[in-house]
Amino acid sequence: MKFDAQEIAARQSELTARWHQVAPAAAGEGFHRLLEENHLRNFALWHEEDVARRDDLGFEAVYRAKRNIDRFNQERNNFAEEMDKAVVAALNPPVSGCPRNSETPGMMIDRLSILALKEYHMHEETVRPDASAAHKEKCAGKLARIRQQRTDLTGCLADLFADVAAKRRTFSAYFQFKMYNDPALNPQLYRHAPQSGRA
Template structure:
């Protein structure tokens, strides 16, 4: 199953990141170029690094200049994350390019890759909530165990929904349509703060 493989890859990427727990550690993607596995690993590595950057920037004692540098790094990471989602969708569109949608085929509210994006983030939530069940007092651990149970249920439900969406695309009951994400704040031609500086 697609999501079983994806979840395994996400868990592997998260585990390998935490061997060093270093936001500057270069990615060492173990999967072959051009494979969906390589895309999934890369996607989750970006998410994992960004997760930790988001933690760092919330330190109340952080130096403002350092915080600004991290904020800009998070902005770049968000663009990379969006690009990876588009690469995954492109991979899937190419894989199913010969499928002829039925006359009554429907368009889904989101593409498979945007649902996979949420699955990647869930893997991070699960990993970190599991760590929280191992520390603190009994009340903290119990509260985190309850939250972890909800996250695991959510992952099972989302995994099933993604499988059903992929099955529907394969059978022609649904079809994929992608739109390039037009992030205006990153574009010097579209962000008024940036293009005003050129005048």
């Protein structure tokens, strides 16, 4: 399987624009499905974070948003790790004997996903009808930096794919083992869980 960093970044931008017009849904097959599922969670996360920062919705809405944020964040991480598994299966990275990349492809794709969302929303600020000229100018400067960051990161991902395929570089998929959602690992959950069998 060939992994194309430019195609990945373009797909994330395309989905971001489309999902602001129609109900978001992941499609595709194989690796492309994992890519879209990861981006879908980041898309949902972005908008739940906005909700969680509103003071006019009341405690219950913010509580629900926080729970959604935790769930989407866990799922987003899971799909990034599944992408790493797919890359390992397809490219068979060397175990040793070459430089080791500190970031995995899945982590880089996840960052590109967030940058695609950031680019879309920062562009919105540059054309916001009720915003001042100073606000638009400031956001235009930020937008240029975001686009440069996306370009640079896309290039780094392309280089990593090429180097791993050629056995010039490798990476390790350690997995993050997020603890806060696991009742067996979060002390606030396992210490305060309802106890069954008590008189």
